[in-house]
Amino acid sequence: MTDMSAARPRLSGGPPGGSAGRAGARAALLVLADGRLPAGGHAHSGGMEAAVVDGGVRGLDDLAGFLRGRLATAGLLSAAFAAAACQISHGHDETRAPAAGDLLAALDAELDARTPSPAQREASRAQGRTLLRAGRAAWDLAGAALPAAPHHPIALGVIAAAAGLEPADAALAAVYGAVSGPASGATRLLGLDPLAVTGLQARLAEELERTATAATTAAEDAVASGALDLLPAPSAVRLDLLAQRHRVAPVRMFTS
Incomplete structure (x- = not known):
């Protein structure tokens, strides 16, 4: 059997040089953002299931408002921390890994402080662990x-x-995930027209770009x-409450 481990990109002080290397890295962004990546994202609705249950989201217009609100809060937060983790990882090679580890641990603690809901903290770490398993299968x-x-x-950025x-790529993947997961969940929970939901996501493209930037x-x-x-700390009280309600719901389609 051919050993493919040598073909995996190694963690270094920055993106691979040359146009061919950069093109390969950009293709990797598609892999990270693909909803079919076996990283557990399909099991989480980002608060959508709880919002549907309490009547906050009933149709496409409600979904649009929910996604915009999530993008400006949880999306911005995730994107900033993913970008920071990516930047820290690029700035420290293997000989200085302990220093990078200290910074990433501090970054993780900062994100924990910005996640007041125990249910959301648990869901975030569960997704981080699953994403790492997928990441280790693809990259060194x-x-x-x-x-x-x-x-x-944090796992996404690393x-x-x-x-x-x-870092900008990591941020873009994070904001895309912040809306694509709930959008997919709404389609399944409410039986919305998938084409209409896809159109809604396409219309949010500029907002995704601005948030990632x-x-x-x-x-x-x-x-x-x-x-x-000094990293962003946007508040999303409704998402916190939805997460806690969903955690104790007797019947659930999604984990969160």
């Missing part, structure tokens, strides 16, 4: 310094760096200044 993470059971955005992606800028500033506490 041997040189990556990771905290134990990292939050999903894997993006291992794949040769930039803002998150990347915030991450670069925070990491460069060594002040991780």
Whole structure:
């Protein structure tokens, strides 16, 4: 059997050089953002199931409002921390992995402080663990310094760096996931027209780009200044409440 491990991109101080290497890295972004990636995302609705149960989302218009609200809060948060984790991973090679590990642990703690809902913390770490399993099957993470059971955005940023992606790419993958998961969940829960939901997601493209750009800028500033506490901390009280209600629901289609 051919050993494919040597073909995996290694974690280094930055994206691979040359146009061919960058093209390969961009293709890796598609892999990370693909809903079919076996990283457990299909089991989480991002609060959509609880929102449908309490009547907050009943149709396409409600879904649009929910996705925009989630993008501006949980989406921005995830994107900023994914970008920061990617930047930290790029800035520390294997010989300085302990220093990177300390920074990533501090980053993980900052994200924990911004996630007041125990249910959301649990879901984020569960998705982080599953994403790491998928990431290790695709890229060489041997040189990556990771905290134990990292939050999903932290795992996403580290894997993006291992794949040769930039912080902006990690942020874009994060904001896409912040809306694609709930959108898919709404289609299944409400029986919405998949074409209409796809059209809605396409119309959000510019907002996704703006959010990812803002998150990347915030991450670069925070990491460069060594002040991780300056990373965004948007509040999403409704999402927190939905997560807690869903956690104790007697019947659930999704884990979160």
